[in-house]
Amino acid sequence: MTDLVRLLIVDDHPVVRDGLRGMFTGDPGFEVLGEAADGAEALALAEALRPDVVLMDLRMPGMDGVTAIGRLAASGSPVKVLVLTTYDTDADVLPAIEAGATGYLLKDAPREELIRAVRAAARGESVLSPSVAGRLMGRLRTPRTPAEEPLSQRELEVLTLVARGSSNREAAARLFISEATVKTHLLHVYAKLGVNDRAAAVAAAYDRGLLTPGGR
The missing domain is CATH 1.10.10.10 (Winged helix-like DNA-binding domain superfamily/Winged helix DNA-binding domain)
Known part of the structure; x- marks a missing residue:
């Protein structure tokens, strides 16, 4: 039997949280412990509920996802963070991964891919959507010169x-x-x-x- 994966869903859009909750609640391999609408609420719930995986949006009012990921990592929390967002630009992907995200997936991912990604994240495996993986590989293959690359x-x-x-x-x-x-x-x-x-x-x-x- 597959181990139960305990989830915390973080997104500022209620309809997105409702959809994700419905998806994972309908699967006996997952338990949705709670929902948060911003990074600050996510930190408080992560500490109180101790989920295995946090599904984290990036662009939220108040504390954003990258800041929340960094603070979770700095706190020594063992929770795995899987970014789930609509954005796959360098300005979004790289800071999230550097802050400590286990994986990065886009919201247009098929249901089966998202479920596999959450299970992989729970095991501590890195999960990247194809477009994000391609972007990172492209960066490694064609590094910019210092003069061309701005500081984040x-x-x-x-x-x-x-x-x-x-x-x-x-x-x-x-x-x-x-x-x-x-x-x-x-x-x-x-x-x-x-x-x-x-x-x-x-x-x-x-x-x-x-x-x-x-x-x-």
């Missing part, structure tokens, strides 16, 4: 704190992410700016106008 919002936030003298641990605490995630963001910053250390990254960012005295 989170990378700018990390670099701003570094420029103000924060350590990796302090930056992690301020941004509610893990220290390892801060290090990963800094490595991406170094690669994009063509530098090898924190001081050079800050200097390059000021030189390019990414950071300004008294602000960013």
Whole structure:
């Protein structure tokens, strides 16, 4: 018998939550523990209910999905997060995966694919929709030059704190992410700016106008 997978559904659209609840409630292999309409509510319910998998939308009012994923990861929670969204751009996919999402699926996925993906996520396996997998592979095969690739919002936030003298641990605490995630963001910053250390990254960012005295 297949192990029961306990779910938390997070989406700001009630009709989407209702549809997902109906789909999984009708399958004896799943138990829907609760629903949340934004990231903050998701964090509270994840702590209280201890689901196996969180189905997480990304773009929600209040706390967005990426922030919630990062905070779950930083808290040490063992819950697996499967992103379920309509967006598959680099600006959506990469931050979600870097924040700690186990998988990334689009809302137009067939029912059977979604069910398989949730079971795989519960086992800790990475699950990517074909379009997302193709986008990531394309990025790896044709990396942009540093001058062509802008820093992400989170990378700018990390670099701003570094420029103000924060350590990796302090930056992690301020941004509610893990220290390892801060290090990963800094490595991406170094690669994009063509530098090898924190001081050079800050200097390059000021030189390019990414950071300004008294602000960013």
